Amino acid sequence: MYHQMSKITGRLVSASHLQSPLFPVAPIALQRVEPPVIQYNTAHMTTVTAATARPASSGKLMPGTNIPYAPLPETIRKRQELFQKDNNLPVFLKGGPFDGVLYRLTMALCILGVMGVVHTVYTHAVPKKQ
Template sequence: MYHQLSKVTGRLVAATNLQSPLFPVAPIALQRVDPPAIQYTTAHLSTVTEASACSAPGPKRLIPGTNIPYAPVNETIKKRQELFQKDNDLPIFLKGGPFDSILYRFTMLLCVVGLIGIGHTIYIHAVPRKQ
C-alpha cells in the first residue's frame, strides 16, 4: 500500500490515487567509481581575477561561491571590532563602556525584583491567611 501526506492534517494517510511502483523494479547495482582526488588551492583553481588582485593591497576576500569581493568595512565598525577584541580581562557584555555597565546592573536588578516577586507569589499561595 502507498502513503502520502495529507494536505489538511499533515499526517500520513493511504494514497487516494493509484500509484505504480517505480521501474525498473529490480535495482541496478551502482558502478564502482574512484573518489575524486582532493585538489588544494593552487593558482589555476583560484577564483580571484588578476585585475581585482592587483587593484588593492592585500588579499581580497570573496563571497563564497562567487567572484564578488565583500563590501569594504566601515571605519567605525573596525574601531568597534578592535574595542571588543582587546584583551583587557572584561567580559564581553561590559566592553562597551559605562553604558553597558549601567544596562547590566539594571538587568540584574530586574532579575532580583522578579525573583522576589516569584517568592512572594509562592508564599501567598502556600500559606493560608488567618481569619
Template sequence: MYHQLSKVTGRVVAATHLQSPLFPVAPIALQRVEPPTIQYNTAQLSTVTEASSSGSGPRNLIPGTNTPYPPLSDAFRKRQQLFQREDDVPVHLKGGPLDSLLYRLTLGLCIVGLAGIFHTVYGHAFPKKQD
C-alpha cells in the first residue's frame, strides 16, 4: 500500500491512484560509448595563416575563428620594444617615473600594513591592564 499527504487535512492517507511503486526503479544499462580519439597537431589543426591586406606578410588568426588579429599600433610596438629591451632595469620600473612612484607607494603601503599587523598582534598579546 502506498501513502500520500492529503491536500485537505495535511495528514498521511492511503493512496488509491498510485499504480506502481516509485522506488526501486529498475536499472537501465548505459550504452557503451567509445572515447574520442586524440588528434595531434596535423595540417587541419595547425595555425592558419593568411596574407594581410597591408602586405606585411602572413598574419596569425585568432584561435577558433577565421578572424586575423587586429594590427598593432606604432605606439604599442614602441612600448613593447621598451619593455623587451635588455637594460638591467626591472620590468616594474621600465615605464618611467610614474612606475617608480607607484612602486614606492606600494612598498610604503605594504610597510604600513605590516606595522599595523604587528601593532595588532602586540596589542592582543599584551593587553593594557584595567585598574
C-alpha cells in the first residue's frame, strides 16, 4: 500500500489509487519552525504587588487574580455544616427524611427495571408452547 501527504491535514494517508511509490507526490524537505517567543509582564499576566494585594484576613483570593471570593450565603454555609457532620450516615441520606424517600424510590425503580429486563430476556429466549 502506498501513502501520500493529505492536502488538508498535512499528514500521511493511504493512497490506493497510486501505481508506483511517490507518484505524483515527491518528497518535500521539512521546514524549520522557530518556537514562539515567551512574553512576560503583559496585560494578561500581571503579578500581585503590595499595593494591590489584600490582607490575608479578608479571605482567599481567586487563583491568578487579586479578586477575593464572594462571601457564602448563610443557607449554603448551614448546608455545608450539615453535610460535613460526622454522624455515620452516607452522604445520600444526610439531607433528612426526604433524601431517604428519594433513595428508597430510586432503589424500587431500579429493581423494577431489572425485573423488566429479566422478563424481556426470558420471553425472547423461551418460546411459547403451542
